Amino acid sequence: MQQYLLTILILLPVVGALALVAHGFVSYARETHYRWIALLFSAATFALSLLLLTGGDAASPAMRFEQNVPWIGAINANYHVGVDGISLWLVLLTTLLVPISILSSWHAIEKRPLAYFASLLLLESAMIGVFVSLDLLIFYLFFEASLVPMFFLIGVWGGERRIYAAGKFFIYTAIGSLLMLVGIIALYYHFGTFDYTAMLAALRDGTAPAFAGSKEFWLFLAFAFAFSVKVPLFPFHTWLPDAHTEAPTAGSVILAGVLLKMGTYGLLRFNFALFPNASRYFAPVMIALAIVGIIYGALVAMVQPDVKRLVAYSSVSHMGFVVLGLFSFTEQGMQGALYQMLNHGVSTGALFLLVGMIYERRHTRMIADFGGLSQPMPWFATLFVIASLSSVGLPLLNGFVGEFLIMLGMWTSTALTGAWPRVVTMLAGTGVIWAAVYMLWMLQRVLFGRVTNEKNARLTDLSWREIGLLAPLLALMLYMGAYPSPFLNRSRESVEVVRSRVATPESGGSYTAENK
Amino acid sequence: MNLFFWALQTAPLPTLAAAPDVKFELILPELIVSIVGVLVMLIDAFTYRSNQRWLTGGLSLAGLLAAAASCLWLWDNPTGVTQAFGGMIILDRMRLSFTLVFIVVSALTVLVSMIWVEWENLPSGEFHSLLMFATTGMMLMASGNDLVIIFLGLELLSIATYVMAGFRRTDLRSNEASMKYFILGSFSSAFLLYGIALVYGGTVTAAGGAGTTNITEIATRIGGGPYPALVYAGAALMLVGFGFKIATAPFHVWTPDVYEGAPTPVTAFMAAGPKAAGFASFMRVFLFGFPFIAATTSLGEAAPAVHTVWLNALAVLAVLTMTIGNVAALVQSNVKRMLAYSSIAHAGYALVGFVAAGSATADPAKQSDAIGAVVFYLLCYAVMNLGAFAVVTLIARGGDRRTEIEDYNGIGFKAPALAFTLSLFLLSLLGIPLTAGFMGKVMVFRAALDQGYVALVVIGVLNTAVSVYYYLRLIVVMFFRERASAWDAPAIPASIAVVLVITVLGVFFLGIFPGRVIDAFRSVQQQQPVVSQLK
Structure with a gap:
């Protein structure tokens, strides 16, 4: 159970989204059912996430609830997740804010509730995934995947200028993170792995090769640019007022509450350590x-x-x-x-x-x-x-x-x-x-x-x-x-x-x- | 009759220099598909038109499945023979990987076309037999280890595709597409053929022996250098010829017109199949015909290897192709045309992997890694592209009428199944994680970074950034805009439903669990005879 907890947390909202779609096929489905299903799954995710507070030495900096299984053997990419003191609170913040935003949309969303709640749930699992990934490829995967549901949330259920805001949000943040992908692949060739903990261990005990010339400089920039757009740091902030203003309430809550933290989390976790x-x-x-x-x-x-x-x-x-x-x-x-x-x-x-x-x-x-x-x-x-x-x-x-x-x-x-x-x-x-x-x-x-x-x-x-x-x-x-x-x-x-x-x-x- | 057999038995066999080593098992996939093509043509002649499409389509699918099975049987090379027909046919995993990609493309096209021929009231037998012959041509392009076989396969493919592009005989756009494709296609074939001729001339032996068209032999003969100018000219002309076929800039100008005018299922096929086939023989000829060979001229200087020249040219082509494809796609108002430019751009990404493979010719492990990345990329592209075109076919309906981007206004929640699957394919084309497109890009860029092509990869990534806009625009149009006029969602026929299920699952499978496929494709060089390196 210990090692599967994080995977369950990532998958439970996806299961919720699938349940919503499945419910949509049933003839007696009523629009009011959707919000209850969404609430149920997000509340269950929150309840399960509280288990992260238990077990092990609370003050220890070690990764807990780790799960590490090979994902793509050919390129040595693993599905490696875990939490430490940095990510723990961010995961809990995410799982707390999602049920709250679902409750806040109780009466506000009349248009296409199925797709709306499914997007929120998919967003939740992408966000949890970002904070618990310890493999850079998986991290990038969740980091980018979180854009899509948010794009739909702003674009479909947003205010008057929603199309402009959604497009700006997606284009800014997607372009920001593309160079990070190059950085991640370059790191792979430097360390021979996508695994963050392995990179850190190699750096710590000095077995990692030193970055030649200006390589560290460029890698820092590739990562920092992606994260600065997300934070957003001046002068990359211009997408934020539009996206926040046009997003539906729940979208703004998640955007401000969690999505922006992905940027600062990334700076702390990856830029500083690597x-x-x-x-x-x-x-x-x-x-x-x-x-x-x-x-x-x-x-x-x-x-x-x-x-x-x-x-x-x-x-x-x-x-x-x-x-x-x-x-x-x-x-x-x-x-x-x-x-x-x-x-x-x-x-x-x-x-x-x-x-x-x-x-x-x-x-x-x-x-x-x-x-x-x-x-x-x-x-x-x-x-x-x-x-x-x-x-x-x-x-x-x-x-x-x-x-x-x-x-x-x-x-x-x-x-x-x-x-x-x-x-x-x-x-x-x-x-x-x-x-x-x-x-x-x-x-x-x-x-x-x-x-x-x-x-x-x-x-x-x-x-x-x-x-x-x-x-x-x-x-x-x-x-x-x-x-x-x-x-x-x-x-x-x-x-x-x-x-x-x-x-x-x-x-x-x-x-x-x-x-x- | 008896006399004939008697004559055969008693007459002394003509003494050839070497009896051709006929091994039919090595061309089993090609044989199966071409025989099925002939059968389909016969069925067309002897059955009624009314329910023909199920028969011809079903037979084609069965044939393709059998061909796939034969590929899998050949995969571990049970006969232990790697070449046959006097070295004209080669059996290695690169060929089989490509052949499997062609089979996927062809099978999905058959499924899409089953309903389309009905709408358009077209003869299904003709269409399916043409498709089978085109597939045979593609397979030969992958299996040929001889420039002549490659040219033969290319022509077989091209002639069938010219007809398919003009298949809606009464539609002017279709006629125009066919005509353009035919003229420019023949033109590019001529380039290729001229290139072959020059290479043949350039490989005459010092002793005055005849030249060669065998790829392995070419590599051996030019191995020592210095190279005759004819080889450079020949390689350049072949580069142009193949560049036309896979639509690299600046040889891409025919693509948008042909893709827009051709019937949508044919466009789907052309964008995925012949392009992959072009890559198959392009890579075969250049990677194994003109490999990196460290050689010195008689003056003791490093020989200006053909390898270096074509590699640099290819890198330039990759940059041009990605950039022109993506930038031009930005301003299109027709979905098919947009997807045509996007297919140009994707050829550019695949070329990045090709460059990596070319740069690694001295290191077989890394080279097969890069070749595997290109094949994987083309497979991913085939799956997502065919899925996207299946939806476009359905939305366009009879007569290919609704293909403007405005026709997609606000259909998102009116036809959610179609709109969501199309969005998935667009996001995959864009390269969003969890989809096939992302994994494909990662593999290709990874191979290129390994060879030190940082600038090329950065340009590729920036191009992806450009492409965000136009893929997203279609999603925005479908979901975020309201439809002013009335619009009924098309019913999804069973055959297209099957295509959509396969492609959606394929996009997720290749995006989330690509491990096995990548591992298989990475072993592409397993049986490639290694040219003796002169060091």
Whole structure:
């Protein structure tokens, strides 16, 4: 059972999708059945994924629940999956967010529910696959395969400009990752295997051949480009506001909650561990782009007339923090970055859900159309404020822990020289202030004051279903903000494995412009 | 009669230099398919038209299955003979792998055409017998170890395909396609034949002996160098001739017109079958006829080997083919034309593997790896391409009318089975993981990277990026747009349903569990006689 758990997690949603299709053939199939089947399978996946928390030494950096079977003997590719402290939480985030987004689509999706829920389930298994793959070919496979269901989710069930947004999303992210495939094949010829753990082992005990000349430089770029588009790092972010805004609520939740994390996860897992010298070499560039993203995202978010677009731009800003933390190469910074990935998934997910709920009622997302919503909808207002404050980084809510750790790590970072770490930290700090400005200003205009628009006066408050699906996220915001150590303890050693590779130059491995 | 036999027995046999080693078992697949072709023609003459298509189609399928079985029997070479008919026919796994690909293509085409001949009210017997002869031609192109046999196979294939392209006699587009294909095809055959003649002239022995058309012999004779200019000219002309057949840029201009005008099932066949056959003999001639041989001229300099020259030319052709195919496909408004340009692009990807195989001629293990990658790629392309064209045939329906991209507007959820399978094939053509197309690209690019062709692979990958747009556009049109006019989903006839099931399963099988197929194809060089290397 142990070794099959991850495979079951990957396959269960696929089985769910097949069950949906099979149900579609039955004559008594009703449209309302589909959402129940989808919910059942995603809930079962979540329940099973909780088993990942059991078994073995929680703090150990070793891969757990490993399964390694030959896949294509001819090219020495294996089906190798496993979780460690880095991927564990991301898998759980995925399995938690999918049932929640299925619940959020309960009444919102009237058009072709079968295909919709099947896409969500297929997306879930691709996402789980990305986080647990330990073989680069399998990783690429899931990484690309996740595009297709998302493309359909945006394109079929999206807003008015959905075709443009879906096309842009697919083209940007697919093109971004193509060069990574070349990089993966090149790595295969370097190490003789696609297996990540084998590469890491060979690098650690020095049996791997050194990268000749500028090879590491180019390989880093091939991987980093794919991941930067996914994150998205400024200036590759332009697909994100369109995709987020046009996607259906569940699509935005998954996109922000999980898909963006594939980028930062990839940087942490593959770029840092496999190309430590190039990572250090490029750190200033990546940090600069992250800082630009933080400030630019926040400033653009401030002036958005559309709530959903505002939240989308806030993602650019928040993901900038994550990249910043990663490239600090300090324990606090990298742990904070990992934590911030989870925070962003939880709080931005909740924000998108809330925006979706108000959109279902009013069919508009324009800030100007609202005002004084706290009077007709007190529950909505309360939850919206909590989720926004979590996103802003109010102490005792989860956002604070992540951002604080990242800034702490950056302050002491050796990735930059001289006073730069402190300058960068201060610039990032302004990002937190900007976040408060755009979020609170938006809250003020949407929730408070008098009800100016007649249509808003009679809005019904959240239903029990809606409160229920937000409840786990809100509970997590409070819990993760108040008591982060259970999360951080599990990931500490795994992050340290990567950090120890990237933080200190290997003997003779200092990577400078001269030997590139 | 008795007198005749008596004469045979008593008359002294003419004393030939060497009696031709006739071994019919070595051409078993070719024999079976050509006999079936003749039988189908006879059935056509002696049965009523009304239910003929089941008979001719069924017989063709049975013949192809028997041919496949004979290929599998030959796979482990039970007779232990690798050459026959005076070295004209060769038995190795490269030939058998290609033959199996042709059989897959041909069988799927038979299935697609069964319903199509009914719609168009065409004689099924003629069509199926032509298809069988075309298949025989393709098989001969793979099994010929002699330029003459290869040319013979090519002509057999071409003449049958010219007729098939113009099979809808009353349709001007079909006529135009046939005419264009015929003129340009004959033109390219002439190039090839001229090339063969020059190579023959270039391989005369120092002692003044006659030249040769046997591929193994050519390699041996030019092995020592220096090379007569005739060999270069001959190789160049043959490169052009084969380039025409597999539609590499800049010899591709006939492709879009012919593919668009020809009846859709014929287009499906032409894009997958003859292209693979072209690769089979192209690779046979160039990899084994002009291999890499380290030689020096009489002056002690490194000889400018024919090998280096054709390899560089081929790399350039690969880049041009991929790029022109993909870029031109971007702006097409007709689905068949778009798929035609896409087929040009795919020939370019396969050429990347061919270049890798060429570069590895000194290392048989790596070479068979690369050849296997090309055959695997062509198999993947055949499966997904035939699947896509089966759907296009069905949507176009009688008279090939609905082939514009606008005709696909909003049909996604009206004909979900067709639209989802077509999307799967398009995603596979695009190379999305879990599909055959992805595995094919990985294998080909992997072989090329192994030989150090980083730039070629990067160009290939960037081309894939370009192709995202046009494959996706059709999916977008089908699923994301609404249909303004009324449209009834076509019913899926049983034979096409079978094709779709086979191709969908094939795309997933080759994409997820390609191991066994790749392993089989990688052993292609198992029985290829190795030319003695002059080092």
